[in-house]
Amino acid sequence: EVQLVESGGGLVQPGGSLRLSCEASGFTFSSYWMSWVRQAPGKGLEWVANINQEGNEKYFVDSVKGRFTISRDNAKKSLYLQMNSLRAEDSAIYYCARVNAGSYSSYYYYMDVWGKGTTVTVSS
Amino acid sequence: DIQMTQSPSSLSASVGDRVTITCRASQSISSYLNWYQQKPGRAPKLLIYATSNLQSGVPSRFSGSGSGTDFTLTINSLQPEDFAIYYCQRSYSTRALTFGGGTKVEIK
Numbered sequence: 457e458v459q460l461v462e463s464g465g466g467l468v469q470p471g472g473s474l475r476l477s478c479e480a481s482g483f484t485f486s487s488y489w490m491s492w493v494r495q496a497p498g499k500g501l502e503w504v505a506n507i508n509q510e511g512n513e514k515y516f517v518d519s520v521k522g523r524f525t526i527s528r529d530n531a532k533k534s535l536y537l538q539m540n541s542l543r544a545e546d547s548a549i550y551y552c553a554r555v556n557a558g559s560y561s562s563y564y565y566y567m568d569v570w571g572k573g574t575t576v577t578v579s580s
Numbered sequence: 581d582i583q584m585t586q587s588p589s590s591l592s593a594s595v596g597d598r599v600t601i602t603c604r605a606s607q608s609i610s611s612y613l614n615w616y617q618q619k620p621g622r623a624p625k626l627l628i629y630a631t632s633n634l635q636s637g638v639p640s641r642f643s644g645s646g647s648g649t650d651f652t653l654t655i656n657s658l659q660p661e662d663f664a665i666y667y668c669q670r671s672y673s674t675r676a677l678t679f680g681g682g683t684k685v686e687i688k
Contacts, residue, residue: 500667502679503669503676508674517676556629558633560611560630565612565674568629
């Protein structure tokens with residue numbers, strides 16, 4: 457069964473750090489881009505970060521640039537999100553998602569497998 | 581950055597209705613748009629990718645269309661299990677897979 461399982465969420469004080477993990481199973485993890493997507497309480501989805509198959513191409517939403525780092529360990533089939541200098545507005549459910557791709561005249565991407573999410577609360 | 585705007589933000593409909601949700605990009609994204617469904621307390625689920633391609637297992641009452649800046653998700657004959665929030669997402673580049681703000685489909 458294709459599956460993603462996130463872990464590492466919890467309560468952290470403003471300015472603190474947290475590392476989220478996402479463990480993949482049922483597919484060739486090293487063949488896919490991977491993403492983190494978050495959802496603040498009562499709000500919509502927000503794409504946070506992407507990482508390519510080799511881990512050497514990474515993109516972030518502006519609001520987390522310089523504070524969050526995305527990485528992966530293909531041998532362990534795991535994706536990570538290191539979150540530093542956390543703010544109250546980073547409180548959210550964080551989802552790990554597999555990014556699949558196709559092409560017409562150029563490539564397109566879509567998130568076809570999602571984990572159940574892990575909750576991060578930033579509060580004093 | 582390209583912004584994605586959905587309308588309406590919410591709508592009320594009855595079982596059996598035809599529902600249309602619109603997503604507008606702030607600049608052309610060709611035919612690269614995805615649609616997701618999210619139910620309360622659940623992770624999002626991919627419905628349609630690259631504007632009009634139905635994800636495996638998704639009922640054929642869902643369809644997508646559009647190009648450039650204007651896109652549409654249509655649900656024909658709305659079913660009880662379709663009441664949810666729907667999100668569009670630009671899919672052209674991994675530099676920013678931005679979502680729209682969402683459209684909540686509620687029971688009338």
